[in-house]
Amino acid sequence: MDDELEYSDADIEAGRLLFAKPWDFVTSTAEIGQLPPTGPIEIAFAGRSNVGKSSLINALTGRKGLARTSNTPGRTQMLNFFAPPEATIAITDMPGYGYAEAPKGMVDAWTDLVFAYLKGRPSLARVFLLIDARHGIKKNDEEAMTTLDKAAVNYQIVLTKADKIKPPAVAKLKEETAKKIARRPAAHPVILATSSEKGWGIAELKAEVSRLVAILGG
Template identity: 40%
Template sequence: MRIKQSEFEISAVKREQYPVDGLPEVAFVGRSNVGKSSIINALANRRHLAKVSQTPGKTRLINFFMINEGEFHLVDLPGYGYAKVSKTEQASWGKTIEMYLTDREELKRVILLVDSRHKPTKDDLIMHDWVKHFDIEAIVVATKSDKLSNNELRKSEKIIKDTMGLTKDDKFYFFSSLNKKGKDELINYLFEGLVEEENEIE
């Protein structure tokens, strides 16, 4: 699959603000500072499609991007786990994410981003459980892999899979937005079949 075109469509907080065109959606979620905006920009081959915030944890909007002029939406969910915001604000983001995950028929897949350099956090585990609870396909992508050697990557993969309870049937991938190694393969891995799947449903 090729991402030939991408553009920002709308930011939303409430359900009534979500797009109503029925296109399949792939959502990206992860902790603040995990590199969510960077991977979205790298995959879409657009430098400033998703804005990289200078203040982690600031954005609580859900951003929808149109891919390939109406094939599907890429969805950027608010970052979580930033310690310097209030508990009330953190709870608000949690509700925003949960509201989107609940009964969103267009949502076909969630890409959960974790930092390849660190053991997944409690928040990462909660988010993974959340996605599974709503019976949504989840793919775990470990970002910033350029920071690790091949030996460190093998250790990281074991730590991440063991901590999150991933099995051989669960999908897992490393990626670096800096060197973009394996970008085309990752695009196929994350998005292949979405349009065909939607056509079969129709």
């Protein structure tokens, strides 16, 4: 895949080593006051319900059951934190959005929690915003990007399930997505295409995270 052109062999190896550690579940919280103490650099994964967040986290960490996966959208209802021992980095799995069948009060509570986390977490370095390659950017994805822009939180688009469409369609989608985010102030310009099932783009995503940790002194 053309993402490989963005990363050197050294970048790929650094990413492999970063995620070769034994990652574990740390905690879950539904209230902002229960967040774990700030310390390691945090990267968060966000996206529509059923976009494949849990599968991608499991693929990154090499732990098949670390983040729970389900065919039922909206299963992740809290902020879930994962980290390796003596961590220089931690992962936050954020509640999925766009789950219309959840009660409004529950959706509002998730929304408030996510906004509070985004705006008030000093250790949060980047949000990886997952977009299903079969569908592209939808209205609530645009709303999520607007929220991140307003919160001045750096975010990067990661296309998931890229194996479900043809390679030329992936390339076209990346071009279209780049145009859509070009004027968004908090958007990272590099778009990654991944498949948790096939392993596509996982090494490049690890390399991107490793670069971020190196820049921030982790």
